[in-house]
Amino acid sequence: MTLLEARPPAARPALRPAEPGRFGSYPAEDVTWLLTDLSAVALERGTQDREEAIQGGTHYSEMLPVEYQPDAAYLDLYAAALEQTADRLAGAVALVGELVRAEAAGAGHEPVLVSLARAGTPVGVLLRRWFRAAHGVDVPHYAISIIRGRGIDEVALAHVLDRHPAAAVRFVDGWTGKGAIQRELTAAVARWRAAHPGHAALDDRLAVLADPGGCTDLFGTRDDFLIPSACLNSTVSGLVSRTVLRADLIGPGMFHGAKHYAELAAGDVSNAFVDAVAARFPAVTGDLAARVAAHSAADRRPTWEGWAAVERIAADHGIADVNLVKPGVGETTRVLLRRVPWQVLARPDRAADLRHVVALAAARGVPVVEVPDLPYSCVGLIRPVRP
Structure with missing residues (x-):
């Protein structure tokens, strides 16, 4: 009888940081992904x-x-939404960009953009394009991970703060829902400042294009309008997945992880989305100074109305976990794309912004219930699958 020598299990591939120019589909100068590949x-x-x-x-x-x-019909909805909203998006980028630059200038710096991967990253790229177009400056832009319930990637944050002043850093996301990520960021920054007194100037406020949740004072609008990048996943976000944090993959000293879906390159519209919005920058500069002045003079303090609304909606529908209530166009889209939806609540007067939501709901057999006094354009409810 031949004895077989025991062999150790096959080692998994060595995991390395994302390589600039090879990870994701944005040009390397537009974003540095601080992620493990x-x-x-x-x-x-x-x-x-x-x-x-x-x-x-x-x-x-x-x-x-x-x-x-997505199928061809859904991509047509995305293209129509982008055509419809490009000017509004460009205006929101310009307004937020001027607010962000003014905040950094007050501390004597140009901004250092830190987008929250992945939904924040297209907005970070757009802000970087705005600063170049409007002010002739190329600002750094990093994409890092933050995960609800687990905090920010402190290895990535340390990487940024080793290279740039804390007062220059501005966290960027696409939109707010009920404000869970803003709360997570606030807690993470408080822990970091307590442990690193030299970084007391690190600001926890998110800069977003849309803040329907009333969670920050750095926003382009508080209207819950469609940001077309919410319609798709990696193919409008640099071909990068959501971020991953798993102990058997991400060890000490490693960035949080993500995947690059190179195999989806044929359907990638990430750069086309940015180019389409950036092409509208000249059209929104005429009244920008007046809009910035009016915005700056307005009461922009966070109200957290969105969180309160979500608690009411959860109670009305017998949902014990508020994390199963996803408010806003962006969050509802995410529910339909990657969760198990129960129903969609929708304001009938926002139908023009919700064509893709209705299409996704129909494809998955999810009822859309009209609620005229809804505080958001729509709200996605996730089906409880456990008693």
Whole structure:
């Protein structure tokens, strides 16, 4: 009888930081991804399986949804939405850009943009393009991970703060929902400042294009309008997945992880989205000074009205966990793309912004219920899958 020598299990591929110019589809000068490249690791789980795992206690950051592949009709809706909103988006980018630059200038710096991967990253790229177009400056832009319930990637944050003054750093996201990420960021920055007194000037306020939740004073609008990048996943966000934090993959001293979906390059519209909005910058500069002055003079203090509204909606629908209530166009879209939706509440007067939501809901057999006095354009309710 031949004895077989025991062999150790095959080692997983060595995991390395994302390589500039090879990770993601944005030009390397537009963003530095401070992420560990997990492209070779199988992390996706089916929608029902993933939902049951999340509601059963597995953290959402330990796995990825399967990337939604839109059909031609849905892509037509995306293209129409971009055409319809490009001017408004450009105006919001310009307004937020001027607010951000004024804040940094008050401390004697140009801004250093730190976008929250991945939904914040297209906005970070757009702000960088705005600063170049309007002021002739190329500002640094980093994309880092923050995860609800687990905090910000402190390895990535240290990387940024080793190279730039804390007072110059501005965190960037696309929009707010009920404000969970702003709360997470505030707590993370408070912990960091307590541990690093030299970084007391680090500001926890998010800069966003739309703040329907009333969570920050650095916003382009508080209207819950469609930001077309919310319609798609990686193919409008540099071909990068959501961020991942799993102990068997991300060890001490490593950035949080993400995947680069190079195989989806044929459907990538990330740079086309940025180019379409940036092309509208000249059209929004005429009244910009007046808009900035009016915005600056207005009462922009956070109200947190969105969080209160979500608590009311959860109570009205017998939902014990507010994390199963996703308010706003962007968050509702995410529910339909990668969770198990129960129903969508929608304001009938916002139908023009919700065509893609209605299409996604129809495709998944999800009822859309009209609620005229809804404080958001729409709200996605996730189906409880566990008693």
